Amino acid sequence: PETITVAELANRMAERVADVVKSLMQNGIMATQNQAIDADTAELIIEEFGHRVTRVSDADVEDVITRVEDNPKDLLPRPPVITIMGHVDHGKTSLLDAIRNTQVTQGEAGGITQHIGAYQVTTKNGDLLTFLDTPGHAAFTSMRSRGAQVTDIVVLVVAADDAVMPQTVEAINHAKAAKVPMIVAINKVDKPSANPTKVRTDLLQHEVVVEEMSGDVQDVEVSAHTGQGLDTLLEAIALQAEILELKSNPDRNAQGAVIEAQLDVGRGPVATVLIQHGTLRQGDIFVVGEQFGKVRALINDKGDRVAEAGPSVPVEVLGLNGTPEAGDVLNVVETEAQAREIAEYRANLAKEKRAAAGAATTLEQLMKKA
Ligand code: GDP
Numbered sequence: 001p002e003t004i005t006v007a008e009l010a011n012r013m014a015e016r017v018a019d020v021v022k023s024l025m026q027n028g029i030m031a032t033q034n035q036a037i038d039a040d041t042a043e044l045i046i047e048e049f050g051h052r053v054t055r056v057s058d059a060d061v062e063d064v065i066t067r068v069e070d071n072p073k074d075l076l077p078r079p080p081v082i083t084i085m086g087h088v089d090h091g092k093t094s095l096l097d098a099i100r101n102t103q104v105t106q107g108e109a110g111g112i113t114q115h116i117g118a119y120q121v122t123t124k125n126g127d128l129l130t131f132l133d134t135p136g137h138a139a140f141t142s143m144r145s146r147g148a149q150v151t152d153i154v155v156l157v158v159a160a161d162d163a164v165m166p167q168t169v170e171a172i173n174h175a176k177a178a179k180v181p182m183i184v185a186i187n188k189v190d191k192p193s194a195n196p197t198k199v200r201t202d203l204l205q206h207e208v209v210v211e212e213m214s215g216d217v218q219d220v221e222v223s224a225h226t227g228q229g230l231d232t233l234l235e236a237i238a239l240q241a242e243i244l245e246l247k248s249n250p251d252r253n254a255q256g257a258v259i260e261a262q263l264d265v266g267r268g269p270v271a272t273v274l275i276q277h278g279t280l281r282q283g284d285i286f287v288v289g290e291q292f293g294k295v296r297a298l299i300n301d302k303g304d305r306v307a308e309a310g311p312s313v314p315v316e317v318l319g320l321n322g323t324p325e326a327g328d329v330l331n332v333v334e335t336e337a338q339a340r341e342i343a344e345y346r347a348n349l350a351k352e353k354r355a356a357a358g359a360a361t362t363l364e365q366l367m368k369k370a
């Protein structure tokens with residue numbers, strides 16, 4: 001039977017997951033965002049939200065939104081996707097750069113200049129890791145509310161000379177809400193004023209018990225400046241990933257999440273997409289949020305053109321008709337007409353929603369004045 005997860009359904013309708021969960025509850029169905037519901041229930045909810053399900057384009061949307069049930073034997077191991085979070089100035093950017101630079105071989109003069117918002121590194125043990133270079137908490141939250149869970153592991157950066165701060169707590173809460181395992185990177189240990197023990201005891205108050213405190217959250221002392229502990233951190237990440245047994249089916253129509261997107265003067269709309277299922281190839285036709293397109297070129301994190309990108313691989317996608325938003329989901333479809341129709345359908349939905357929201361505000365304002 002056809003099923004769809006609550007998060008996916010919300011994403012396809014451009015509604016908030018919380019609202020869909022609420023609507024389900026009002027219909028006597030208790031479901032969390034990762035739970036799958038059947039097509040009939042989905043249709044009921046779609047109607048509740050005032051979206052029509054009988055139009056021609058709806059059939060197409062259904063085709064796309066219906067999650068393919070992967071046969072377990074088709075699932076292959078995929079690299080973990082890691083997001084670095086933490087308080088401002090605790091060294092997130094420095095750490096990302098330092099990790100990236102551990103990969104720069106001497107041949108690459110000037111290092112890696114291409115910046116696509118995500119990159120992959122290979123550890124000394126040969127493990128491939130994908131880092132998202134979008135440490136903004138807002139981005140993380142917005143992606144989650146759109147149903148795009150892209151992160152497998154959160155690295156929580158805490159500066160050893162500052163300890164736990166408001167955004168550290170925020171990051172802890174994000175990771176816990178998303179049920180994403182955390183690894184604590186105690187940064188700036190090169191500083192004379194560094195006090196890693198204070199970081200560990202501070203974290204206890206937020207129910208984060210690190211291994212040094214006999215807990216099960218891995219903690220690693222690092223310095224983005226000297227490079228101390230970076231290999232250990234990468235090993236800790238690889239170990240955590242192994243426990244998660246991350247798998248995906250590379251052999252199906254690609255699905256991915258937009259990490260960032262912009263209108264490039266020379267190249268037109270460009271989106272950095274993290275592939276989550278299947279393999280995206282040059283020439284593939286896709287719909288992404290309210291936009292659509294045909295893959296003209298794929299560019300990897302090193303700035304090289306590639307023919308295809310599989311699970312956990314971040315790529316720049318060229319060939320879009322417009323600029324999508326971070327958190328939008330990309331789906332490969334069969335025909336360009338279908339892609340166009342779904343994109344237009346979604347754009348109309350969003351327009352209707354905005355109009356309805358506008359009308360409600362006006363009414364509210366009128367009531368206030370009366
Ligand atoms: P972000 O706001 O979390 O991205 O932090 P940044 O990476 O921009 O770093 C904030 C400041 O801390 C910068 O001045 C960095 O040079 C400094 N910094 C980052 N990591 C280290 C470190 O390991 N040791 C020392 N001494 N300074 C660091």
Ligand code: MG
Binds near residue numbers: 092093094
């Ligand atoms: Mg930064």
